[in-house]
Amino acid sequence: MEGIYFDNNATTRVDEAVVEAMLPYFTEQFGNPSSMHSFGNKVGLAIKKARMQVQELLGAEHDSEIIFTSCGTESDSTAILSALKAQPERKEIITTTVEHPAILTLCAYLEKEGYKVHYLQVDGKGRLNLDEYKKLLTDQVAVVSVMWANNETGTFFPVVEMAELAHAAGAMFHTDAVQAVGKVPLNLKDTKIDMLSVSGHKLHAPKGVGVLYLKRGVRFRPLLRGGHQERGRRAGTENTTSIVGLGKAAEMALEAMAFENTEVKRLRDKLEAGILAKVPSSFVTGNPDDRLPNTSNIAFEYIEGEAILLLLNKFGIAASSGSACTSGSLEPSHVMRAMGIPYTAAHGTVRFSLSRYSTEAEVDRVIAVVPEIIAQLRKLSPYWDGDKPKAEPDKAFAPTYA
Amino acid sequence: MWDYSDKVKEHFFEPRNAGPLEDANGVGDVGSISCGDALRLMLKVEPETDIILDAHFQTFGCGSAIASSSALTEMIKGKTLDEALKVSNQDIADYLDGLPPEKMHCSVMGREALQAAVANYRGEVWSDDHEEGALVCKCFAIDAVLIEDTIRANNLSSVQDVTNYTKAGGGCSSCHEGIEEILVKVMAERGDSFKPGTPAKEEAPPAGMTNLQRIKKIEAVLESVRPQLKRDGGDIELLDVDGKTIYVSMTGACAGCQMEALTLQGIQQKLMEELKEFIKIVPTKAGALSRASCQP
Numbered sequence: 297m298e299g300i301y302f303d304n305n306a307t308t309r310v311d312e313a314v315v316e317a318m319l320p321y322f323t324e325q326f327g328n329p330s331s332m333h334s335f336g337n338k339v340g341l342a343i344k345k346a347r348m349q350v351q352e353l354l355g356a357e358h359d360s361e362i363i364f365t366s367c368g369t370e371s372d373s374t375a376i377l378s379a380l381k382a383q384p385e386r387k388e389i390i391t392t393t394v395e396h397p398a399i400l401t402l403c404a405y406l407e408k409e410g411y412k413v414h415y416l417q418v419d420g421k422g423r424l425n426l427d428e429y430k431k432l433l434t435d436q437v438a439v440v441s442v443m444w445a446n447n448e449t450g451t452f453f454p455v456v457e458m459a460e461l462a463h464a465a466g467a468m469f470h471t472d473a474v475q476a477v478g479k480v481p482l483n484l485k486d487t488k489i490d491m492l493s494v495s496g497h498k499l500h501a502p503k504g505v506g507v508l509y510l511k512r513g514v515r516f517r518p519l520l521r522g523g524h525q526e527r528g529r530r531a532g533t534e535n536t537t538s539i540v541g542l543g544k545a546a547e548m549a550l551e552a553m554a555f556e557n558t559e560v561k562r563l564r565d566k567l568e569a570g571i572l573a574k575v576p577s578s579f580v581t582g583n584p585d586d587r588l589p590n591t592s593n594i595a596f597e598y599i600e601g602e603a604i605l606l607l608l609n610k611f612g613i614a615a616s617s618g619s620a621c622t623s624g625s626l627e628p629s630h631v632m633r634a635m636g637i638p639y640t641a642a643h644g645t646v647r648f649s650l651s652r653y654s655t656e657a658e659v660d661r662v663i664a665v666v667p668e669i670i671a672q673l674r675k676l677s678p679y680w681d682g683d684k685p686k687a688e689p690d691k692a693f694a695p696t697y698a
Numbered sequence: 699m700w701d702y703s704d705k706v707k708e709h710f711f712e713p714r715n716a717g718p719l720e721d722a723n724g725v726g727d728v729g730s731i732s733c734g735d736a737l738r739l740m741l742k743v744e745p746e747t748d749i750i751l752d753a754h755f756q757t758f759g760c761g762s763a764i765a766s767s768s769a770l771t772e773m774i775k776g777k778t779l780d781e782a783l784k785v786s787n788q789d790i791a792d793y794l795d796g797l798p799p800e801k802m803h804c805s806v807m808g809r810e811a812l813q814a815a816v817a818n819y820r821g822e823v824w825s826d827d828h829e830e831g832a833l834v835c836k837c838f839a840i841d842a843v844l845i846e847d848t849i850r851a852n853n854l855s856s857v858q859d860v861t862n863y864t865k866a867g868g869g870c871s872s873c874h875e876g877i878e879e880i881l882v883k884v885m886a887e888r889g890d891s892f893k894p895g896t897p898a899k900e901e902a903p904p905a906g907m908t909n910l911q912r913i914k915k916i917e918a919v920l921e922s923v924r925p926q927l928k929r930d931g932g933d934i935e936l937l938d939v940d941g942k943t944i945y946v947s948m949t950g951a952c953a954g955c956q957m958e959a960l961t962l963q964g965i966q967q968k969l970m971e972e973l974k975e976f977i978k979i980v981p982t983k984a985g986a987l988s989r990a991s992c993q994p
Contacts, residue, residue: 600734602760606710620734621760621805628734640758643734676716676764678727678738678756695727695736696814696826
């Protein structure tokens, strides 16, 4: 049985055209782009082309604003650490409670190093309060880092507006846009965004390649120093094959932009409506009116997400969950907790993330399977009674050391 | 994805004894909703004999929580309450052919559920001061709360101390940064500061103890447990000693026994007490146990 892959926010399959573009750079075109001979020169030209393809996808003004890195996390760390190094007199950072661990774990570390980190709260739909943000923007803030779209719920943050505000306060603005790039039309040259992180494998390029967009003129201190690669801003021999692949993937993403926002969105909406219509005590998390076109995060109350995923997997369906167990931690997803989703629902959140390869038949199949699975697990749940939750579920089951 | 055994999958996909038990006369609710694993165990006990006639469960939790609940009900049916109370969480894990340490840590609640259900049957109130912290050492499933408490109770001040007292950090060593952070925090409480390189509290093995003396001590410990193993139709043999790793072979009825992991843990504890150092005991049969011999 062919599997159904609805976990595209975790990673995507590399498009065959991308693989085809990459292959010659393993064997025939193996040169080091820094070399003087023609072996290297041709590869140098291929990287130049990839840089322009990415520039176009991001709507960047100059191709030299594109710095190739190894992944989204490297881009995030480079951006934030650079902003702190370049402005040693500013000791504060503003970010949000719902960022990816690539930002949150770094910020927790920086707090130990003496920096003050402000975490913006979100409301029940995962939205920020911009008045709270404005109050925090002082001349002590070195950098603001706010994700473009949330990886779990797909909910957008108003980063273009927030960048304007940061700029007015003299702070740098970085956005982790790994989920948004390829799904949201971008025109960075018309924004005040100083830095932006991209991850190749989220848009059908291979794993192990990313981009840091760095607006021309923004003060920068490299993370990796060494050779002159990437104009001395990211030393280390280029991952040429993957960079070529990312270039091709960027070109294809631009072509598919309209499709992602119409057809993929239609399938996502159908999936979501189909599941919600058949499964009681379930709801969409995040802000359904302002989110990525491919993402649907549904909380199934009174059951646990890992169990749902294991049963889905038995039917060949791949998704992901915000439960504690799927990550081996003691708490459910920090994003769900930040939105105030109760534990009995947060552990049962399942994220379905589609791609342009998802089909109508797959959506129909998932709509058919999910209600059975949920009902099967609820039969085991101490909170559940027949076809509905017990009256006053928190009193009906209140385990010791809860 | 977790590497669950076939037995775990079997008990998850087709749980035994799931759902309410109408005429239950002992019910135990345990677990933690914040962690995402909680269990209601329902027993039907025959008052004259204290025998568990039937056991059912309802579980809010992950695959291993459901599988271990199912296993528990199978294990205790037909036992007397006192017999059933001897079932440990490790026994449940062994019954399921092992569980990942992260899961052992939070999703196996059988022993607690049993105690609660039996207390409920006997009209007692069961309380548990059980507190779980974030998992720090994944090799030996040791959490932050246990490490903090141990540092406090014994005035520990080095990572090696923590390893000697709790086993945490004795495997792959990637949690040493986390252990140092806990040391910094707890030592600050007592007005002390953590200094890397502080020698361990317990003296190292007595100076001058030769390899031969060490091996003789190990042999002596094994000799002391041998009669017990032989009574159960098994035996243990020392194969090699490589630094802190002691290789043994379990033979006879001990080989592949469900209690093997527990037995080895006990022997490891004895060896550590006798040698006054942290050691690992490794059975040569691969995959036989997960905790005592974790080789990350």
